[in-house]
Amino acid sequence: ATDTTATDTETGATATPMGFGRMHRKEDARFIRGRGNYVDDVRLPGMLHGAILRSPHAHARILSVDASAAEAHPGVKAVITGETLAGMDLAWMPTLSGDVQAVLATDKVRFQGQEVAFVVAEDPYTARDALELIEVDYEPLEPVIDARRALDEGAPVIRDDVEGRTGNHIFDWEAGDREQTDAIFERAEVTVAQDMLYPRVHPAPLETCGAVADFDRVTGKLTVWCPTQAPHAHRTLYALVAGLPEHKIRVISPDVGGGFGGKVGIYPGYVCAIVGSIATGRPVKWMEDRSENLMSTAFARDYHMRGEIAATRDGKVLAIRVKVLADHGAFNGTAQPTKFPAGFFGVFTGSYDIRAAHCEVTGVHTNKAPGGVAYACSFRITEAVYLVERMMDVLACELDADPAELRMKNLIRPERFPYTSPTGWEYDSGDYPRALRLALDMVEYDKLRAEQAERRRDGGPLLGIGISFFTEAVGAGPRKHMDILGLGMADGAELRVHPTGKAVLRVSCQSQGQGHETTFAQIVAAELGVSPDDVEVVHGDTDQTPFGLGTYGSRSTPVSGAATAIVARKVRERARLVAAAMLEASPDDLEWSVSEAGGRWSVQGSAEHGRTIQEIAMAAHSNLELPEGVEGHLDAVTVYNPPNLTYPFGAYVCVVDVDPGTGQVKVRRFVAVDDCGVRINPMIVEGQIHGGLADGIGMALMQLMAFDEDGNHLGASFMDYLLPTSMECPSWELGETVTPSPHHPVGAKGVGESATVGSPAAVVNAVLDALRPYGVRHADMPLTPANVWSALQGTPIRT
Ligand code: CDP
Incomplete structure (x- = not known):
């Protein structure tokens, strides 16, 4: 029961259907009238306000913290330091990856913006003022900023809090069959290799993180309002860490202004608000500002990858091999099911029927904020899709083949489903060639290539056409294989x-x-x-x-x-x-x-x-x-308990015009054909896709969490960390195919993150396609005008 329909982007949602179909969002009635209720809207009688003192250094030893002047400041109710928390056995908390993270630093600070002290005061301004009265004596230490130096002999050891730790290595993880893959590479007619970086980016939700904690000394009940994406998991973790009975904890996640993976974990501010409420007996609110959000919470990606493909001369891909150096920051706070330290990166064979595959991932610490959150993707799938989709274009370049034809030749055929990938993932259903064909028809691919040839002959702005075909693996997950900190999914x-x-x-x-x-x-x-x-x-x-x-x-x-x-x-x-x-x-x-x-x-x-x-x-x-x-x-x-993940997929084509004089990229068109199985509300699905496509343009062209060599954060405001707006986005052209998931009761697959996963590679491939006559094979994101211009001069910027 499948059908193919190209739809336009009109919502057409007026009548209320009896079941599935377009209908306006019920929640919008309150959102568009300003009646949403976010954490910062929560105001309780007698509520106090907290503010966090943060480290100016990326790496420094704390010699002393003197909070006496802050404590004496009028309106201040409490100052909590690492030492205060250590007395309650709360100075460190577990991360989602089984590591520990400092709530408030006791021994050292390990990234710029790390939490050092927490002031509770009558109002937020007094709390902020009092931060300036806290005297911290730091002894600066040499930081490790470049992940590629983290394992160097003599590199400063960031995590000397962990007994016996002598270096910055966190884990090694591998998937696939090394021997079989290497053997194919040795005999292959053609091999290509490419280094690439998926840079550190931030989900940057409209609403920053925050919490209101209210501990009732009489009933012993703790209520925490915070914009968490996982209220039940938070409650259990609070119970386990603080030793409070679970039935005496209530976590309320009210309206949330965007999460994108960044609001899964527990942040030190939440714990500080709770301790502040316990200490003062009054509710305590803590809200991050934008710079705090960008500096200390929820980075994503930061994967240094080397991809290799072995193929026949006529373009059949035989094997793929990948090495990854993963920058996990100072504390390993990466979010993923326990058995998957590199998330679902194991799906790096993408949408192609490839005989053999092998990947190795090494995780390291650097003096940067912890995170590695699954920013609008299923645990590292964005990195995997980007890698394989860039590699397909690198191969096309090497073979002088058409990237669409090369993909068509290698896509998993519909009759192969359910398909088991060489790294052991069982894709539930799909008709990939149909989706790619639809996308190519919608964009009028042949006409565009003809226009490109003409432009290349006659001069003018460069035209680039980029394709990306992605498969996601979403719906974690089967309890047998997947848990987060022991909690089945x-x-x-x-x-x-x-x-x-x-x-x-x-x-x-x-x-x-x-x-x-x-x-x-x-x-x-x-x-x-x-x-x-x-x-x-x-x-x-x-x-x-x-x-x-x-x-x-x-x-x-x-x-x-x-x-x-x-x-x-x-x-x-x-x-x-x-x-x-x-x-x-x-x-x-x-x-x-x-x-x-x-x-x-x-x-x-x-x-x-x-x-x-x-x-x-x-x-x-x-x-x-x-x-x-x-x-x-x-x-x-x-x-x-889901029997398997669902595997949505899509074919994306991006068309760009690049000004060779300035390196400015203009996205002219973007065609996105998505298949998320049965659509419950097509209008909402399209909205999710629109957001993800804009995200992709942001990551491909604008967004980068940069640091200088001392570890100073260079992207701590929206003046530096650039988000895409309608100015950078074309009018999206959406299409759909429907291949129901065979194991989901209504045949639906997830879609919320598909477009963020699939789109960056399409944009980058388009820009590099435009630059092809200049012999540029690869340049790293974000493809800012400076970066594109440098690539055109033959010197792409390595971040
Ligand atoms: O987990 P998250 O809500 O972020 O992602 P999702 O499950 O993919 O859903 C995003 C939104 O799209 C929800 O409102 C879904 O119910 C809707 N959706 C849909 O209408 N049809 C689908 N096949 C998948 C999602």
Whole structure:
């Protein structure tokens, strides 16, 4: 059941469908009227305010911290230092990668912007003022900034807090078959190799991080409001680290202004706010400013990669080999399931049917902020896709082949699904050639190549056409293989239908703007034959929702969305039993149907002899006599453990004009064909894709977390860390194919991050395609005018 349709980007969403389809987002009614409720909107009686003193050095020993003047400052209620926390055994906290991270530094500071002290005061301005009164005596140490120097003999040891540590090495990880891969490389007709950097970037959500902590000394209950993407996991970690009973902790993640992976982890500020509240007995709010957000939280990528491809002369790719040096910063805070220290980088064979593959990843510490977050991707898949898609273009260049034809020749054929990759990933479904063909048709590829040839002959701005074909692996994940700090990645869901047929769905995932209140209501609506307007979705509050691991890596629809469909089906089955009692028929004789009038159970063959779900809901709460063993009411709970990841994919084509005089790149067109299986709300899916494509332009052309050689952060404001705006983005041209996931209850695959994963390679390939006549084979992101111009002069900038 697949079909191919090219759609335009109009929303066309007006009427409320009974199930899947375009409808406006329910949550937008409050967002566009300024009625959202974000952490910084939380104001509690007697609330105090916190501010963090941060290190000016990238690497320095702390000789002393004198907070007495700050403590004496009017309005200051408490000053918390590393020493204070050490007394509570809270100076260090676990990271998502099983490392530890300083909450407030005690011995050394290890990156510029690291947390050193926390002031709690009557208002935020007093708290900030008092930071200047804290005297810290630092002894500066030589920093390690370039990951490629981290393992040098004699390099300063950053993590001397870890007993026995003599260097900056964190881990080695490999995947695939080295021997088989090497053997193919030795015999191959053609081999190509390319070094490339996926630079350190930051998700830069509109809302920065922050927390309001409220510890009630009487009840012993701690309530924490913070924009976390994983409220239940946070609660369990607080319980484990602070020794507070879990039922005495409530984590509320209210409206969130963008997460993109950056709000998965626990940041020192959250712990400081909690300690501040415990110490003062009053609620404490801490909100980061923009520079703090860019300096100390949530960097992503920072992969130095060397890719190699072995192929036949006519362009059949036989093997791929990769070496990665991964810069994890001062504390290994990378987010990924435990068994995957390099995330899902193992899918680096991409969308191609390749016989052999091998990769090695080495993680190192540097004097930079911890992170390695899965910024709008499923744990390092963006890096993997970028690598293989750049390598395909490098091979095309070497063979003087057309990059579209080369890809078509190597794509996994539809009949090969389910397809097991050489590194052991089982891709669930796909028709790749169809998606690529659609993208090429939409962009009128041949015409563009003809225009390019003409331009190359006649001069003028350079025209570049870049292709990227990506496969994502989303919906982490099967409990057998995947956990985060020991917590399995299954999600719960609860559905309660009230007597009048209105329903409340409670889920563990947490929207950061993706429209879950709409799409999850649509899933229930489709299963029960009710209007999505009659389904309220509750999320983001551990006291109100079942346990689950949250929202990141596009896992909400694949996992919590599946839980939602299953729990609704359970309710529907309960409704069948109640309907049978109402109709005095056997449940086996009933059939389910959904018409414009809604969902109903009726006696087979006589549709008029039936009961609507609303009638059944009322009866289930009435004194109707129910058969033995059938409970009253209409509700159900479930826990969904996904059998596999889902594998969305897409074919992207980017068209750029490059001014050879200035190096300025203008994205003229961007065609994106996405396949995320069945689309619950195509309008929301398109919105997710639009955002991801803009993200891709940002990373490819503008965004870079740069440092000088002393470790000074050079991108701590939006004046330096450039985000894309509508000025840099073309009008997106979207297309779709639909290949349902065979194991997801409604055939949906995740899509939230597809476009961020797939688009950077398309933009970079387009720019480098434009530069091809100049003999430029590769240049690293971001392809700023300076970088493009330097590449044109034959000296691309190495970051
Ligand atoms: O986990 P996250 O919400 O970031 O990603 P997702 O599960 O891919 O969903 C992003 C948004 O797109 C949600 O509102 C989904 O329900 C919606 N979606 C959809 O309508 N159809 C799909 N096949 C996939 C996602």
